[in-house]
Amino acid sequence: MHNSITLENLRVLEAIRQSGSFAGAAQMLHKVPSALTYTVSKLEDDLGLLLFERSKKGARLTAAGTLLLEQGRPILEAVARLEESMRAFEAGWEPCLRIAHDVILSTKPLLQVVGEFLDKELPVEVAYDSVAVGGGWDSLISERCDIAIGVSGDIPKGEFEVQEIGGLSFLFAIAPTHPLALLGRPISAQDLREYPSIVVSDSSRILPKVSTGIFESKQTVKVPDLASKIAAQCMGLGVGYLPTHLIQDKLKDGSLVERECEIPRADLTLYIAWRKTKKGKGLRWFVEHLGAADWGLSRNEG
Amino acid sequence: MHNSITLENLRVLEAIRQSGSFAGAAQMLHKVPSALTYTVSKLEDDLGLLLFERSKKGARLTAAGTLLLEQGRPILEAVARLEESMRAFEAGWEPCLRIAHDVILSTKPLLQVVGEFLDKELPVEVAYDSVAVGGGWDSLISERCDIAIGVSGDIPKGEFEVQEIGGLSFLFAIAPTHPLALLGRPISAQDLREYPSIVVSDSSRILPKVSTGIFESKQTVKVPDLASKIAAQCMGLGVGYLPTHLIQDKLKDGSLVERECEIPRADLTLYIAWRKTKKGKGLRWFVEHLGAADWGLSRNEG
DNA sequence: CAGAGTTACGCGGTACGTAACCATA
DNA sequence: TATGGTTACGTACCGCGTAACTCTG
Numbered sequence: 001m002h003n004s005i006t007l008e009n010l011r012v013l014e015a016i017r018q019s020g021s022f023a024g025a026a027q028m029l030h031k032v033p034s035a036l037t038y039t040v041s042k043l044e045d046d047l048g049l050l051l052f053e054r055s056k057k058g059a060r061l062t063a064a065g066t067l068l069l070e071q072g073r074p075i076l077e078a079v080a081r082l083e084e085s086m087r088a089f090e091a092g093w094e095p096c097l098r099i100a101h102d103v104i105l106s107t108k109p110l111l112q113v114v115g116e117f118l119d120k121e122l123p124v125e126v127a128y129d130s131v132a133v134g135g136g137w138d139s140l141i142s143e144r145c146d147i148a149i150g151v152s153g154d155i156p157k158g159e160f161e162v163q164e165i166g167g168l169s170f171l172f173a174i175a176p177t178h179p180l181a182l183l184g185r186p187i188s189a190q191d192l193r194e195y196p197s198i199v200v201s202d203s204s205r206i207l208p209k210v211s212t213g214i215f216e217s218k219q220t221v222k223v224p225d226l227a228s229k230i231a232a233q234c235m236g237l238g239v240g241y242l243p244t245h246l247i248q249d250k251l252k253d254g255s256l257v258e259r260e261c262e263i264p265r266a267d268l269t270l271y272i273a274w275r276k277t278k279k280g281k282g283l284r285w286f287v288e289h290l291g292a293a294d295w296g297l298s299r300n301e302g
Numbered sequence: 303m304h305n306s307i308t309l310e311n312l313r314v315l316e317a318i319r320q321s322g323s324f325a326g327a328a329q330m331l332h333k334v335p336s337a338l339t340y341t342v343s344k345l346e347d348d349l350g351l352l353l354f355e356r357s358k359k360g361a362r363l364t365a366a367g368t369l370l371l372e373q374g375r376p377i378l379e380a381v382a383r384l385e386e387s388m389r390a391f392e393a394g395w396e397p398c399l400r401i402a403h404d405v406i407l408s409t410k411p412l413l414q415v416v417g418e419f420l421d422k423e424l425p426v427e428v429a430y431d432s433v434a435v436g437g438g439w440d441s442l443i444s445e446r447c448d449i450a451i452g453v454s455g456d457i458p459k460g461e462f463e464v465q466e467i468g469g470l471s472f473l474f475a476i477a478p479t480h481p482l483a484l485l486g487r488p489i490s491a492q493d494l495r496e497y498p499s500i501v502v503s504d505s506s507r508i509l510p511k512v513s514t515g516i517f518e519s520k521q522t523v524k525v526p527d528l529a530s531k532i533a534a535q536c537m538g539l540g541v542g543y544l545p546t547h548l549i550q551d552k553l554k555d556g557s558l559v560e561r562e563c564e565i566p567r568a569d570l571t572l573y574i575a576w577r578k579t580k581k582g583k584g585l586r587w588f589v590e591h592l593g594a595a596d597w598g599l600s601r602n603e604g
Numbered sequence: 605c606a607g608a609g610t611t612a613c614g615c616g617g618t619a620c621g622t623a624a625c626c627a628t629a
Numbered sequence: 630t631a632t633g634g635t636t637a638c639g640t641a642c643c644g645c646g647t648a649a650c651t652c653t654g
Contacts, residue, residue: 336611
């Protein structure tokens with residue numbers, strides 16, 4: 001009476017319902033009709049309910065049978081998904097892959113790669129999160145992600161592996177109406193002190209704070225992300241270096257103009273990074289495809 | 303390799319996880335440890351994955367085991383619910399009970415009874431729907447509900463059973479500012495023709511339309527439900543009979559006043575109705591409790 | 605040695621195949 | 630007679646209990 005419902009039972013019921021007869025279901029399941037008679041009869045008197053109306057022309061579900069299968073079908077589907085999950089896990093596909101994406105990079109290439117991955121219809125859940133400039137290492141170290149895209153600078157030694165995805169250069173770009181744009185000569189440190197700078201807040205929680213783009217300015221405006229910084233500089237709120245690849249269109253339509261600045265901003269090499277211990281196929285696949293994606297950066301190779 | 307996951311397997315895994323050891327789980331399941339070793343080992347090499355890290359102090363789930371059980375636990379719960387459903391069905395509780403509630407009645411007693419029923423924690427889904435005045439029979443006949451509350455008039459013969467819940471009387475009640483309120487004498491049919499009537503639209507789809515409260519008026523305003531009709535008459539938009547029990551407060555605070563009208567409106571006896579063929583315990587229970595509820599109607603009995 | 609897990613072995617039940625039987629179109 | 634369901638019966642396997650072994654605290 002207890003635990004009489006098994007997955008095999010449900011599969012048998014479902015097969016009978018689908019084919020409309022015990023005989024048809026027996027074929028589907030590579031069994032003989034008498035086996036199904038046995039199984040169904042046993043279940044029926046375990047439950048104390050008739051599940052099929054038998055006729056000489058086939059079998060149809062009773063109300064009880066319908067109720068059972070209506071709730072049973074989703075269970076079978078869940079089990080099928082679970083089996084698929086386990087097969088994938090056995091084949092080396094991790095059940096979940098978390099990607100941290102530095103906002104300094106466009107999301108388009110990432111989304112494209114994610115889309116390609118989803119086409120494989122694997123039971124691998126992909127989660128991605130945008131992190132502030134420089135937040136990738138932090139996310140990786142604190143195990144909030146498995147892959148960080150767009151990390152740079154010193155590589156925390158030992159447990160991580162990296163792959164270069166390109167170089168990032170900066171331009172000192174400001175609104176054409178800004179006083180510094182009209183200067184007519186290279187901008188000096190002295191000039192900079194006279195005007196506010198726009199600074200992206202660093203949301204890194206573990207690594208020491210690395211302020212990117214801080215000049216010695218009399219005022220600074222903190223903004224949450226690079227898009228805001230670009231917007232702020234377009235409005236002439238302040239000045240600062242911006243990643244070349246993100247402001248091509250702004251330079252073209254004149255929202256921003258490039259100026260020479262005496263305080264240089266070193267080029268940055270960006271990487272994808274992940275833990276050496278993680279060896280899932282999903283991670284491999286993503287490292288490979290993210291590495292080959294076009295992030296709009298300068299590349300040394302090819 | 304296929305269909306290696308069974309409910310019994312999952313139950314065993316869950317017991318081991320809970321107790322933290324094969325020995326403890328064996329006790330829980332009234333089995334011997336070797337049985338679990340057998341079961342788990344078999345599953346493990348069916349899946350090709352280690353599910354537990356065995357130590358001399360117990361057993362802990364591996365990543366694979368965690369994945370399996372994380373998806374497996376909801377499946378076990380679903381099966382438990384399913385078994386409960388079947389037990390209830392076997393005991394005579396139908397899986398779903400649909401109640402049609404005539405808007406002429408307050409929902410409060412209904413909700414109270416539904417609340418009591420839910421306290422029994424049976425796997426019976428209760429659905430209720432409000433139907434327009436007189437829509438109960440229609441809903442019942444077309445199998446859109448199992449119980450109709452507040453039906454009246456002729457009883458479609460044969461296949462239905464009914465139980466009286468009380469009588470419904472009507473008052474000719476209108477806004478105190480309405481010209482007919484100031485008439486100073488009983489209102490005649492002639493008087494009525496001079497002013498708009500408020501009529502509740504009948505949403506009945508199968509039975510012939512029975513217009514409730516249609517006078518021969520030069521104008522009629524169709525409203526979707528009784529609440530709207532009351533509101534409309536309070537605003538002086540028109541006149542008509544209203545159920546006594548629904549306008550007690552309006553009469554008390556003076557939003558409506560009662561007037562005598564020469565065109566009478568017969569009292570109505572209201573019933574609960576259901577199909578004779580339906581014999582579920584839920585239906586029984588609801589008929590009994592809905593019949594005993596206080597609908598604010600006049601009762602003949604005790 | 606107490607308590608964990610595993611292995612070897614034997615038994616009982618049960619799910620299933622074979623086969624014979626019955627009923628309908 | 631072709632098709633579908635049931636019953637009777639024999640069997641193979643599988644899950645489980647018994648028992649002996651191993652390892653740690």
